[in-house]
Amino acid sequence: MARFTIPREVYYGPGAMKELKVLKGHKKAIIVTGTNFMIENGSLEKLIGILKENGMQVQVFDKVESNPRISTVYRGAEIMRDYEPDVIVALGGGSPVDAAKAMWIFYENPELKFDDVKTPFSLPKMRRKAIFAAVGTTSGTGTEVTSFSVITEDDTKIKYPIADFEITPDIAIVDTEIPLSMLETLTADSGMDALTHAVEAYVATAQTDLTDCLAIKAAQMVFENLVDSYHGSAEARKNIHVAQNLAGMAFSNALLGIVHSLAHKVGVTYGVTHGRCNAIMLPYVIEYNSVVTEKRFANIARALGLNGATNKQLTNSLVEAIKILNGQLGIPLSYQAAGVDEKIFLDTLDTMAEAACGDPCTLFNPRKTEFENMKKVLRCCYYGTDVNF
Numbered sequence: 001m002a003r004f005t006i007p008r009e010v011y012y013g014p015g016a017m018k019e020l021k022v023l024k025g026h027k028k029a030i031i032v033t034g035t036n037f038m039i040e041n042g043s044l045e046k047l048i049g050i051l052k053e054n055g056m057q058v059q060v061f062d063k064v065e066s067n068p069r070i071s072t073v074y075r076g077a078e079i080m081r082d083y084e085p086d087v088i089v090a091l092g093g094g095s096p097v098d099a100a101k102a103m104w105i106f107y108e109n110p111e112l113k114f115d116d117v118k119t120p121f122s123l124p125k126m127r128r129k130a131i132f133a134a135v136g137t138t139s140g141t142g143t144e145v146t147s148f149s150v151i152t153e154d155d156t157k158i159k160y161p162i163a164d165f166e167i168t169p170d171i172a173i174v175d176t177e178i179p180l181s182m183l184e185t186l187t188a189d190s191g192m193d194a195l196t197h198a199v200e201a202y203v204a205t206a207q208t209d210l211t212d213c214l215a216i217k218a219a220q221m222v223f224e225n226l227v228d229s230y231h232g233s234a235e236a237r238k239n240i241h242v243a244q245n246l247a248g249m250a251f252s253n254a255l256l257g258i259v260h261s262l263a264h265k266v267g268v269t270y271g272v273t274h275g276r277c278n279a280i281m282l283p284y285v286i287e288y289n290s291v292v293t294e295k296r297f298a299n300i301a302r303a304l305g306l307n308g309a310t311n312k313q314l315t316n317s318l319v320e321a322i323k324i325l326n327g328q329l330g331i332p333l334s335y336q337a338a339g340v341d342e343k344i345f346l347d348t349l350d351t352m353a354e355a356a357c358g359d360p361c362t363l364f365n366p367r368k369t370e371f372e373n374m375k376k377v378l379r380c381c382y383y384g385t386d387v388n389f
Contacts, residue, residue: 003253004210005168006145006249006252006253007134007144008171010174010245011173012173012176014175014238015175016173016175016176017043017046017135017173017178018050019173020047020054020089021053021054023051023054024055026054026086027056028057028058028059028084028085028087029051029056029058029059029087030079030083030085030087030088031060031061031062031089031090032061032076032089032096032097032099032100033090033091033092034062034092034095035092038091041178044060044091047089051087051089059079059083061079061103063075064100065095067095068095068099068151069151069154070102070114070151070152073151077102077103077105080130081110085130086129086130087131088103088104088132088133089132089134090133090135090169092136092137093138094138094140097144098148098149098150099149100132101143101149104126105149107130114151118160118162120161120163120164120363121165123166126167127170132167132169132170133170133172133173134171134172134173136172136173136178136244137178137179138179138186139179139187139229140189140191140192140193140244141190142197142245142246142248142251143248144173144174145168145245145248145249145252146168146251146252147168147253148252149167150264152268158265158355159265159267160359161361163255163360168252174242176237176241176242179238179240179241187226188329188330191226191229191230191240192226192278192282192326192329193244193274193275193278193279194243194248195218195222195226195247195325196259196275196279197250197256198214198215198246198250198251199286200251200256200257200259201247201251201253202250203296203366204251204254204255204365204366205365206253210253212250212254214247214249214250215246215247215250216300216303217243218243218246219300219303220304221239221246222243222244222247225239225240225243226240226325226329227325230328230329254364255364256361257285257361257364258356258369258374259285260359261356261357261361261362261369262352262374262377262381263278266335266348266356266378269344270345271340272335272338276331279331280331280332280333280334281381282322283322283326283333284377284380284387286318287319287380287386287387288367288373288377288380289365289367290312293366294312296366298310298311298312298314300318301314301315301318302314304318306321334382335381335382336384342382345382349379352378357371357374373389
């Protein structure tokens, strides 16, 4: 038997943030956010106003960095324990929302440590102290609807995904006005993150009919809109914001694969954003996984209207289409072309490959992947060479 879990309420469209009026009746809210961007575009002020209009006390934790560290999570959880909110509202992209989810865990379960929550689907019951609402502000992670939180260990700088349906938000806000002010680079990188979610969810070992339809629709919407979104089209940006939400629902239930296993490990080390890591690696991982799941990649290609008479031809068309899309978005086709120093790559290759093998996403990759093959895949991604093993 399969399970499918998403937030109880998903509000989407222009001005959807105002629907947080449904929180009326709660007493204390804490907003978890990160960058000045939320202040500059007025989103934080607007959110505070909505919550206060509901008669709630509001406190703001705005110290979440990119690639949130476990020390930041512990600090936020401690503040929550002192303040005792009954609503946690995360505002931002993947980093603030993921950090807020992790803070929520340790707020409700102060006896736990980070090592206790790394095992997928092992969390105790949540919502004894607070419910969780997420307002996604970038168009890629889908974290406002997912059961994932990705947190970086302070010492090793390695990212670990926390995965459990207990941290799926209760309320998700997909306000399509918010991403209109995103910078081009963020639009490109986050959009390719959404595409990677859709593709990996479609071929993951936990996929189902329910996740398939979401993944395919998300992939179609990304291909139809991302280039125009990158160039500033308001309509396209609204469509991408919805597409990434669909992809989030898909991968939260179908899980992911080794594109994310590797991205969780190499992004901070190489100094490359998560979305860009995914964009670079996706074509090579498709080639690698096509040995065992070529038919499903061909299905994606057909849905995108790509050319090919056989499954192999269609899969090749999909790989080429993604590379072309990367080029249109100014994303290089290899880590070497992205400026990652070769010495850093070679010095960390074994460590990164070994860490990726232990990432929970590897368990759901369609092709079983152990250390030597993980190294080979990463080499292909660095040098831009075809995968033929």
